[in-house]
Amino acid sequence: MSQPRNRWIVQVILVLAVLAFVGVSVIPLFGALNNTPFSSQNTANTKGSLTSSDQKSKLEDQVRGYELVLQREPENQTALKGLLEARLQLLSQKEKSEVKPSDIQVVIEPLEKLAKLNPEQSEYAVLLAQAKQQIGDREGAAQAYRSVLDTKPGDLKALQGMVALLLSQQRPEAAIGLLQDTLTNAAQANTNQPGSIDTVAVQVLLGSVHASQKRYAQAASAYEQAIKKDPKDFRPVVAKAMLLKQQGKNAEAKPLFDRAAALAPAQYKDGINKAATDPITPNAAASGAPPSESKPK
Numbered sequence: 001m002s003q004p005r006n007r008w009i010v011q012v013i014l015v016l017a018v019l020a021f022v023g024v025s026v027i028p029l030f031g032a033l034n035n036t037p038f039s040s041q042n043t044a045n046t047k048g049s050l051t052s053s054d055q056k057s058k059l060e061d062q063v064r065g066y067e068l069v070l071q072r073e074p075e076n077q078t079a080l081k082g083l084l085e086a087r088l089q090l091l092s093q094k095e096k097s098e099v100k101p102s103d104i105q106v107v108i109e110p111l112e113k114l115a116k117l118n119p120e121q122s123e124y125a126v127l128l129a130q131a132k133q134q135i136g137d138r139e140g141a142a143q144a145y146r147s148v149l150d151t152k153p154g155d156l157k158a159l160q161g162m163v164a165l166l167l168s169q170q171r172p173e174a175a176i177g178l179l180q181d182t183l184t185n186a187a188q189a190n191t192n193q194p195g196s197i198d199t200v201a202v203q204v205l206l207g208s209v210h211a212s213q214k215r216y217a218q219a220a221s222a223y224e225q226a227i228k229k230d231p232k233d234f235r236p237v238v239a240k241a242m243l244l245k246q247q248g249k250n251a252e253a254k255p256l257f258d259r260a261a262a263l264a265p266a267q268y269k270d271g272i273n274k275a276a277t278d279p280i281t282p283n284a285a286a287s288g289a290p291p292s293e294s295k296p297k
Helices: 003-019 031-035 041-047 052-072 077-092 101-117 122-134 138-149 156-168 172-184 186-192 199-212 216-229 234-246 250-263 266-277 282-287
Strands: none
Touching: 052 077, 077 101, 101 122, 122 138, 122 156, 138 156, 156 172, 156 199, 172 186, 172 199, 186 199, 199 216, 199 234, 216 234, 234 250, 234 266, 250 266
């Protein structure tokens, strides 16, 4: 499994394992910037040396420049990517409470074009779905996720996003059905294209959905099935440890956290240890309160 893909999977599992007990939300649009297949090194280098006002002015100049290019060449992908990144950077400078649907609307057009021009890169369609959901276009978001899942049923980014969308609509059974269908079809899909569906990760997502509905026995069963599928895979071990921790079973959770840290590659050990020691929010879990505004790191 490639490192970028595995990093996403681990992020999804760690985040969902926590959010399952206080509600599941989509990955924030701004946080997704770091996972897009493009990144401006120059923008990154200037962040530390420019004031907020100067940076905003520089980004606005970049937006105007890219817009001029796109007037002449509507499908210029370099300009589309640059425009999208500059607009996302401008959005990220605002406080969440200041962001309006019209602010998010400006990223939808370049995302739609990039998703159409790059159907093999699901990141664009997932970002498009997230943007549409944030402006209240849930059907548009669902269509964007389905456009990925129709051709890549095991795409974890689209699966996680679609599951979160369904849960936000109070449709947990639909989310469970989607994941169960994915698992049912996994054997044939992996025969046709080996590795196209990561069954362990899908099982963990299924367990997290059950946990979000306080079906702890079903969640534990899903995690156990994933552990039996691959005893050396640390991901379901982390998820089960989080399940126990959120139920206050710290003594049972600790050896699982230790086991997960021992199994995990070095780059994931700190995240697992942090998950083991971070405080939990039992009151929020009990009340079904919405998740906090924190987002994946």
